[in-house]
Amino acid sequence: MNTPRSLGDFLRSRRTRLDPASFGFTGRRRTPGLRREEVAQRASISPTWYTWLEQGRGGAPSPDVLDRIAGALLLTDTEREHLFMLGLGRPPEVRYQSVAGVNPRLQRLLDSLEASPAIIKTATWDVVAWNRAAAVVLTDYGALPPGQRNILKFLFRHPAVRAKQHDWENVARFVVGAFRADVARAGIVSEAADLVDELCSASPEFEALWRDNDVLGHSDVHAVKRLQHPLLGAVELEYSAFAVDGRPDLGMIVYTPLDAEVAGRIKTLAAGEQARSA
Incomplete structure (x- = not known):
C-alpha cells in the first residue's frame, strides 16, 4: 500500500546511495549520501518542502516537483516511475524519445x-x-x-x-x-x-x-x-x-x-x- 511514509522511505534510500563528492559537495558527514538540503538544492525546491516529503508531510507533490527530484537523485526510468506511483498513484507521462533502432x-x-x-x-x-x-x-x-x-x-x-x-x-x-x-x-x-x-x-x-x-x-x-x-x-x-x-x-x-x-x-x-x- 502506498503511503506518504513509503514515498519518504524511498527518497531517503535513494539519497543515501549517492556520493556527495561526485556532485561537488564536501565536508565531513555523519551519515552516507547527500543531505536533504543538497537534494533540494539540486532539485531547485525548498529544503523545508523536501524535508516534509521525506517525513510524510505536506500533501501530494506536483509532477514537476517529482520530475525535478528524480533528476536530482539520478533515478533510472524504472525508479522514476516508482517515485510517481508512490507520490501520485499513477505513472509519469510518457517521455517521447527519438528512435533509430532497437537493442x-x-x-x-x-x-x-x-x-x-x-x-x-x-x-x-x-x-x-x-x-x-x-x-x-x-x-x-x-x-x-x-x-x-x-x-x-x-x-x-x-x-x-x-x-x-x-x-x-x-x-x-x-x-x-x-x-x-x-x-x-x-x-x-x-x-x-x-x-x-x-x-x-x-x-x-x-x-x-x-x-x-x-x-x-x-x-x-x-x-x-x-x-x-x-x-x-x-x-x-x-x-x-x-x-x-x-x-x-x-x-x-x-x-x-x-x-x-x-x-x-x-x-x-x-x-x-x-x-x-x-
Missing part, C-alpha cells in the same frame, strides 16, 4: 519469429525494426531510407501497398484512428504536425479521415489482416499488438498466419531472403 535483445526476439511477420514501430508509426518475414510479406523496409519507413506513408502514398490490402478503406480508417491515439498518448501532437500536414497535402483520403477525429485501438477492430501477396496469393494474418517493456513510446506488432501451409511458405521465403543478404 540486440529485441531484434533477436523478432528474428526468432520465422513464419510471423513482426515489426517495432514508434508512436508516429515509423518502423524501426523488423524481421525477415516482415520484409518478404509486408515491405522490404531495409531497402528504404529511414525517413520513408512510415506505415501511413506506405498506405496513403504507395499504390502497390494499397493494392495488397483486402479492404483498404477500413485498414486506412483504423491506421489513422490508432495513429491519432498513439500520438496523443505519447504527448507528441505538435511533433507529429509536420507528418500530418505532409499526408494531408499528399492524400485527400488521409485528410478526410483525419478530419473525422476517430480514435481507435486494436481492441476496436477484428484483428485479422488480409493481403493479396504477389507470391503467396491471398494471405490471412492474425495480428497482436504488444507494448515494449520500458519503452511505452514503442509498440510491437506480430502477424501470425492462420494457415499452416502459408506459414511454411513464408518461412521458406524468409530463409531465401536471408540467404541472398548473407
Whole structure:
C-alpha cells in the first residue's frame, strides 16, 4: 500500500546511495549520501518542502516537483516511475524519445519469429525494426531510407501497398484512428504536425479521415489482416499488438498466419531472403 511514509522511505534510500563528492559537495558527514538540503538544492525546491516529503508531510507533490527530484537523485526510468506511483498513484507521462533502432535483445526476439511477420514501430508509426518475414510479406523496409519507413506513408502514398490490402478503406480508417491515439498518448501532437500536414497535402483520403477525429485501438477492430501477396496469393494474418517493456513510446506488432501451409511458405521465403543478404 502506498503511503506518504513509503514515498519518504524511498527518497531517503535513494539519497543515501549517492556520493556527495561526485556532485561537488564536501565536508565531513555523519551519515552516507547527500543531505536533504543538497537534494533540494539540486532539485531547485525548498529544503523545508523536501524535508516534509521525506517525513510524510505536506500533501501530494506536483509532477514537476517529482520530475525535478528524480533528476536530482539520478533515478533510472524504472525508479522514476516508482517515485510517481508512490507520490501520485499513477505513472509519469510518457517521455517521447527519438528512435533509430532497437537493442540486440529485441531484434533477436523478432528474428526468432520465422513464419510471423513482426515489426517495432514508434508512436508516429515509423518502423524501426523488423524481421525477415516482415520484409518478404509486408515491405522490404531495409531497402528504404529511414525517413520513408512510415506505415501511413506506405498506405496513403504507395499504390502497390494499397493494392495488397483486402479492404483498404477500413485498414486506412483504423491506421489513422490508432495513429491519432498513439500520438496523443505519447504527448507528441505538435511533433507529429509536420507528418500530418505532409499526408494531408499528399492524400485527400488521409485528410478526410483525419478530419473525422476517430480514435481507435486494436481492441476496436477484428484483428485479422488480409493481403493479396504477389507470391503467396491471398494471405490471412492474425495480428497482436504488444507494448515494449520500458519503452511505452514503442509498440510491437506480430502477424501470425492462420494457415499452416502459408506459414511454411513464408518461412521458406524468409530463409531465401536471408540467404541472398548473407
